[in-house]
Amino acid sequence: MKLTVILPTYNEAGNIVKLIKAILKALKPLGLQTQVIVVDDNSPDGTAAIVKPLTKKLAVKLFVRKKRGLATAILYGLQRTHADIFVIMDTDFNHQPKDIPRLLTPIIKDKADLVIGSRYVAGGGMHASEAGTIQFLGSKWGNRLVNRIILGLPVHESLSGFIAFKKEILKSTDLTSIFLGYGEYCIRLLYRAHQAGFRLAEVPVVYGQRRYGQSKSRLLKMMIDYLITAVKLRLNL
Ligand SMILES: Nc1nc2c(ncn2[C@@H]2O[C@H](COP(=O)(O)OP(=O)(O)O)[C@@H](O)[C@H]2O)c(=O)[nH]1
Numbered sequence: 060m061k062l063t064v065i066l067p068t069y070n071e072a073g074n075i076v077k078l079i080k081a082i083l084k085a086l087k088p089l090g091l092q093t094q095v096i097v098v099d100d101n102s103p104d105g106t107a108a109i110v111k112p113l114t115k116k117l118a119v120k121l122f123v124r125k126k127r128g129l130a131t132a133i134l135y136g137l138q139r140t141h142a143d144i145f146v147i148m149d150t151d152f153n154h155q156p157k158d159i160p161r162l163l164t165p166i167i168k169d170k171a172d173l174v175i176g177s178r179y180v181a182g183g184g185m186h187a188s189e190a191g192t193i194q195f196l197g198s199k200w201g202n203r204l205v206n207r208i209i210l211g212l213p214v215h216e217s218l219s220g221f222i223a224f225k226k227e228i229l230k231s232t233d234l235t236s237i238f239l240g241y242g243e244y245c246i247r248l249l250y251r252a253h254q255a256g257f258r259l260a261e262v263p264v265v266y267g268q269r270r271y272g273q274s275k276s277r278l279l280k281m282m283i284d285y286l287i288t289a290v291k292l293r294l295n296l
Pocket residue numbers: 067068069070071098099100127128129132148149150151153273274275276
């Protein structure tokens with residue numbers, strides 16, 4: 060089986076090499092044919108130049124785009140590779156490489172078609188520096204409202220962006236209408252996959268602390284976009 064890990068980067072020079080090495084190490088025991096794809100949006104901190112030497116030594120491919128956008132960067136990577144299973148994750152150690160095998164297990168055992176790493180199930184959470192903060196509580200209650208009340212999804216998290224899924228999911232839906240904007244692509248992908256009859260599952264993950272650099276997220280804007288996205292999906296708009 061072929062596995063591709065998609066890594067969107069913007070100013071992740073301090074994290075990316077360590078992250079790629081940790082991902083390949085964590086995945087080695089699974090014995091899958093693994094490739095890492097980095098899609099960098101011309102980061103001013105030179106992320107791409109730091110990744111380039113790795114492409115000669117490891118199963119790493121690098122794409123550099125001239126425009127910005129998290130969701131379109133992910134789609135760009137997805138459209139330039141063939142794999143049986145895809146993993147999407149942050150490149151700042153919020154999503155921890157050691158958790159990837161657990162994310163893949165339900166797919167490898169054919170118990171699920173899409174698995175999301177969830178902070179809001181027993182065993183999941185956030186690094187102590189962020190647990191209990193407004194970010195954590197806002198996203199916890201936002202997830203409850205969206206997943207249970209608005210969309211009726213069978214998971215407790217639809218925003219983490221730490222997901223693994225089978226290639227069939229990509230064929231079932233119009234990808235350009237899913238991969239738009241920032242992190243909201245995640246909820247669109249889950250909802251469309253659920254609607255199409257694919258099996259969703261979640262595994263607990265604890266977010267690690269961003270090691271280097273700064274977050275690109277704006278919490279309030281993200282929460283509003285997330286709610287609007289959910290309502291639009293529900294109303295079929
Ligand atoms: N290619 C690309 N990646 C981005 C962009 N914005 C954010 N990212 C990446 O998306 C991931 C999530 O961003 P991050 O700042 O960590 O958000 P947070 O985890 O919500 O604080 C990280 O891997 C970023 O490097 C962008 O415009 N283009």
